Amino acid sequence: MGSTSSDSNLTRRIGAMTLTIKSDVEIELMRVFDAPRRLVFEACTKPEHVRQWWGLRGSTMVSCEMDFRPGGTWRFVVREADGSENAFRGEYREIVPPERVVQTFELEGMPGAVSVETMTLTEDGGKTTLRTTSRFDSIEARDGMLQSGMERGAAETYDRLEELLRTIR
Amino acid sequence: MSTDQLSTTFAALADPTRRAILARLAEREATVNELAEPFDLKLPTVSKHLKVLQRAGLVKQSRQAQWRHCSLETAPLKEVAAWVERYCRIWEERFGQLDAYLTDLQAKEKADGVDE
Numbered sequence: 001m002g003s004t005s006s007d008s009n010l011t012r013r014i015g016a017m018t019l020t021i022k023s024d025v026e027i028e029l030m031r032v033f034d035a036p037r038r039l040v041f042e043a044c045t046k047p048e049h050v051r052q053w054w055g056l057r058g059s060t061m062v063s064c065e066m067d068f069r070p071g072g073t074w075r076f077v078v079r080e081a082d083g084s085e086n087a088f089r090g091e092y093r094e095i096v097p098p099e100r101v102v103q104t105f106e107l108e109g110m111p112g113a114v115s116v117e118t119m120t121l122t123e124d125g126g127k128t129t130l131r132t133t134s135r136f137d138s139i140e141a142r143d144g145m146l147q148s149g150m151e152r153g154a155a156e157t158y159d160r161l162e163e164l165l166r167t168i169r
Numbered sequence: 170m171s172t173d174q175l176s177t178t179f180a181a182l183a184d185p186t187r188r189a190i191l192a193r194l195a196e197r198e199a200t201v202n203e204l205a206e207p208f209d210l211k212l213p214t215v216s217k218h219l220k221v222l223q224r225a226g227l228v229k230q231s232r233q234a235q236w237r238h239c240s241l242e243t244a245p246l247k248e249v250a251a252w253v254e255r256y257c258r259i260w261e262e263r264f265g266q267l268d269a270y271l272t273d274l275q276a277k278e279k280a281d282g283v284d285e
Contacts, residue, residue, distance in 0.1 A: 033267070039271060052270050
């Protein structure tokens with residue numbers, strides 16, 4: 001102890017990802033993929049690709065609509081492992097192939113729970129760094145983001161308090 | 170914007186000085202003077218930060234003699250940790266699937282290239 005941290009963000013490594021809490025309403029996740037940017041962009045922006053990976057393990061994507069243009073909307077319906085269904089939707093606000101997409105994200109049936117997601121891709125030596133920043137302007141948005149079913153019924157609590165404290169040091 | 174414990178905690182944690190104060194208190198309790206010292210901060214500034222931390226329920230103050238002692242309250246941090254944990258698990262899994270899918274796509278592209 002003895003000095004103030006010069007890092008104004010809270011950053012933590014989780015497996016292959018890096019999490020950064022940039023402010024109280026903005027969270028960034030970063031991960032490097034061993035693929036060219038062109039391909040990563042395609043995999044993230046075409047429905048025939050997105051439906052292959054977006055849903056979580058044990059879930060099926062029942063519907064994947066993407067009107068991929070600025071002002072266009074998207075809507076995903078996911079059947080979770082426990083049989084329940086969740087619908088997510090949003091609007092594309094900004095599209096700059098193959099480097100940047102800004103879109104809104106909301107859980108259907110949860111009014112006001114809109115977060116804004118910004119995805120940026122940078123390529124270096126054939127590898128692509130994907131950054132996704134979520135901006136939550138309400139607690140509903142934060143909860144909506146987590147509505148995925150994957151944690152339902154999990155008795156385990158993930159007490160990472162010590163780790164968190166180590167990070168804020 | 171609706172406020173709740175989680176939002177308040179996130180807001181309190183969003184400042185590096187406040188995080189440093191919490192880290193200091195995680196070692197042991199301290200007086201306001203002791204907290205100000207290592208940060209080279211003026212007492213009113215430290216008091217201001219402490220007020221935010223107290224409102225978020227992260228710091229408790231007790232009076233012993235003429236000194237006010239500050240100590241860490243960990244419950245709100247657990248809530249933040251749990252939220253962050255869930256958020257990360259979702260994206261970790263999603264990114265893991267994207268990674269595997271990209272590997273498949275590249276293998277396919279390569280195979281198609283050979284065929285042509």
